[in-house]
Amino acid sequence: MGKVVVTGRIPEAALETLRAEHEVDAWAGSESIGREELLARVAGADAVVSLLTERVDGELLDAAGPQLKVVSNVAVGYDNIDVPACTERGVTATNTPGVLTEATADIAFGLILMATRRLGEGERLIRSGQAWKWGMFFLLGSGLQGKTLGIVGMGGIGQATARRARAFGMDVVYQSRSEIAPGVAAELGARRVELDELLAVSDVVSVHCPYGPATHHLIGAEQLAAMKGTAYLVNTARGPIVDEAALAAALRDGVIAGAGLDVFEKEPQVHPELLDLENVALVPHLGSATVETRTAMAVLAAENSLAVLRDEQPPTPIG
Template identity: 55%
Template sequence: MTRICVTDAIPEPSIARLRASGHEVIVHDGPQPPDRAELLTLVEGADAVLTVLSDRVDAEFLEAAGPRLKVVANIAAGHDNIDLAACAARGVVATNTPGVLFDATADLAFGLLLAVTRRLGEGERLIRAGRPWRYRTTFLLGHSIEGKTIGLIGAGQIGTAMARRCRAFRMSIAYAAEHPMREPARTELDAVGMPLDELVASCDVISLHCPLTEGTRHILDAGRIATMRPGAYVINTARGACIDEHALAQALASGRLAGAALDVYENEPEIDPALLGLENVVLAPHLGSANVETRTAMCDLAAENALAVLAGRPAPNALRP
């Protein structure tokens, strides 16, 4: 019987769909995700594996799975956890789940923007700590986003969805010309493209929505952070390694930047300790696509990709090296 391995818990309807296809389905359903040794054992003899972005799919993984493996279906839009060249060399199809999570991720990014500019995290921590407070006209003053300019590093589906939310709050939209916004959204949003360095230096908010590649690793590095406008904000719902976290923490601690709101981290789930002690930082545990409807759609699409390959059909979302 053809064997499908699912490396972590997914919604039951997606599992039922896989089982209804007549394949054997093995799901890791422990209280914690599998560690590396458990993962390599789990995938032994698999014909298809549904992976999550914390699973490193490399030569070791492919060797552990063995010669029957035909498809790795990643439950994520990103695929920086997959060695596409290694998959191609073994004839393994790798797929992702684009087009179903951009609204959910943009919702979270915009929520983070409001949380950091209005100091919501600071306020909640104050109340939960039982510290005394009274309403005063100068108490925990944040900043309005209306009339400010947001600079997008990455203006694909998620970045464009974020721009639409910002535009509804009367923000001006700019994007890095190296990662452009497509028409008709560019005209609809009156979005302005500019060179990356100019964007970083001139915008009130920098929001990252780019994939992680060698070209975007530390795209917001110490040098670029040093050129940002005093009082600017950083939002990151892309990948943690797109930012030099240590340099960001230093700029936040000095007060040069007003704040940052992060959903992703360079060494996730570990977080730079320098960030943890800062009041002007909002931290979320990688919740970008974390609503029931979106995660179900992602898992369904991953299942569709896997079943297509196993049936000898082209995968709807096959990736190329």
């Protein structure tokens, strides 16, 4: 029986899956585990089930020891994991793609609606107790029918967001490292373009690409200036893909009409200028936050760990 260290609270179904075959040391604190505590706990672990709040680097891998076989991230993104360091030490790294696609696309489209229809502003007005009265020009937003959605990163979540856009009568363009399958492109009516064209023609730009050195501040002041003045930006991928300071300035100065953010550069911190703006909807990294999705993510991470410890191919290895 091996030792599995879980770095944060995960659904009980995943813990039961792990306990059926191995000893489990799971952090149960309401706050994220401290770094020193984490390094101490992973010592002697055969598997580590990690949350995106924990940095898995050479220091942690060495603290675990040479018997460590697998790191299973409970997330589709894995910018918190030093994958080359894992490879160098013979440790398999896995993530949880697929199971959070629909939930994250729901949040992306929810933010599109919040931003374009000014729903956050409306709710804040009601809760503030201010007097209000219906009028023809009261809190006017922007409709989506006949507008263009530009998707940056056309993986599973991008495609799921495009399907929702089509249901709302939107046209779709996308920028991605590779073309999607012809049948999918036909279903979505999606046209592949370069980022410059996408920014210029889109009424809403939704970010779904992975985060890494090549996409750090992919959307900055120059890209925001290239968007329509009536356009909106939504980010449900990773915070540092968007330059928050540049976005705050663009929203303040009317360079673009509005934005919706589920992720932030330095979570849980939010750029203070964004907090003072009415034309941005802000939610605290809720992309996969449904009971069903978070359970499926954790169980998949557990299954990845168990497979490697059985010397089997894990369902969803990174790379």
